Amino acid sequence: MDPIEIREAMPALESGVYCNWGAGGPSPRRVVAAAESALEHHEYEVPAAEGMYPAAFDVYDEARTAVADLIGAEPGEIALTQSTTDGINRVAGAFDWSEDDVVVRTDLEHSAGILPWQRLEREHGVEVRVLETVDGRLDLADVKAAAEGATLFCVSSLTWTHGTRLPIRAVVDIAHDAGALALVDAVQSPGQVPVDVREWDADFVVAAGHKWLLGPFGAGFLYVREGVERDLVPAAIGYRSVDDENASDYRYAAGARRFEVGTASPAPYAGLTEAIDVVEDVGLETIQRRIETLTDRLKDGVPDDRLLSPPEYESGLVTIAADDPEGTVDRLADRGIVVRPLPTPEAVRASVHAFNSEGDVDALLEAL
Known part of the structure; x- marks a missing residue:
């Protein structure tokens, strides 16, 4: 399937130029239809048939399988969450933290990878080391020094500030x-x-479907490497966390399931499953x-002194220096062009997907 076919089925792209996929990706009609259909089926048909809970569980199972296939995991290693922030907090809440523990993060993390560790620092006295970077790059010697004596190392695969691709396997090996x-x-x-969690060898991978995957808000996922969960006790517990909710002495479910808690709408997860199907229909290589x-077309039109992302391709995230980021975003919005400002560096960020057109890129460059 050609990306333009998908673009033509995305109402949000019918007017204006959308270059903010790194914040949120509009969904194609078939994704929204899948979510709507799941909700209608759940609310109209199954209450008097198989039941609302079994029907929801079927949707959850389908979503776990779709996510697992996408990232090279097993379904039992996937917990469904609401968002990336939710997933990180579920991991952060599962450790028995003390003043002897150390969390390392880079200075390239989104607030989702900052605030949970600040909270641990404030409430449990955990040491939080912030690994400084230059132009969105990590120095592996600095990684090694920061990881010494650490409990947990938090790092992004693609930086939201520069669009750089970080050497995840090397960082994970150093942490281990x-x-x-x-x-x-x-x-x-x-x-x-492409994402292959086996290649990364990470213990936890968090993500969500509402950006580049074209899914709806509310469908995130957490990968937990098999066996890692056995020493962790999640901060929240519910019937989805345990083997038997009616047992007098509960036992956590095997695998990542212990990180799930209670009732959630099946609609976002049905949408996520369909969104993954859309991406796979187009093909990740094509995308x-x-x-x-x-992005090459965009970068070629940006002056060298304004381009803060690498000149060569690494991702669809392109950071462009701006003297007044907020004002620039507002000015572009007046012309029907959607990008976002960054808090640091002082810049605007355009994120370009396969469903953009050459005309979108040219319009953005002209407006800039």
Whole structure:
């Protein structure tokens, strides 16, 4: 399936130029239809048939399988969440933290990878080390020094500030050699680049479907490497967390399921499953090639002193220096062009997907 066929089925792209996929990706009609259909089926048909809970569980199972297939995992290693932030907090809440523990993060993390650790620092005295970077790049010698004595290392696969692709396997290996577990915020990766959690060897990978995957808000996922969960006790518990909710002495469910809690609407997860089908119908290789072509076109039109992302392709995220980021975003919005400002560096960020057109890129460059 050609990306333009999908574009033509995305109402949000019918007017204006949308270049903000790194924040949220509008869904095609078939994704919204899948979510609507799941909700109608759940509310209209199954109450007097198989029952609302079994029907929802079927949707959850389908979503776990779809996510697992997408990222190279097993369904039992996938917990369904609401978002990336939700997934990171579920991991953060499962450790027995003390003042002896150390969390390492980079200075390239989104607030989802900052606030949970600040809270641990404030409430449990956990040491939080912030690994400084230059132009969206990590120095592996600095990674090794920061990881010494750490409990957990948090790093993004693609940086939301520069669009750089970080050497995740190397970072994870360093963390493991230091005795730390590794958590990867991968939310900018699925849907625009292939993801293989086996290749990364990370202990936890968090992401969500509402950006590059074209899914609806409310459908996130957490990968937990098999066996890692056995020493963790999630902060929240519910009937989806345990083997038998009616047992007098509860036992956590095997695998990542212990990180799920209670009732959730099946609609977002049905939408996520359909969105993954859309991406797979187009093909990740096709998507990646088109993103590369479009971002090359964009970067070629940006002055060298304004381009803060790498000149060569690494992702669809393109950061452009601006003297007044908020004002620039507002000015572009007046012309029907959607990008976002960044808090640091002082810049605007355009995120270009395969479903953009050459005309979109040219309009953005002209407006800039």
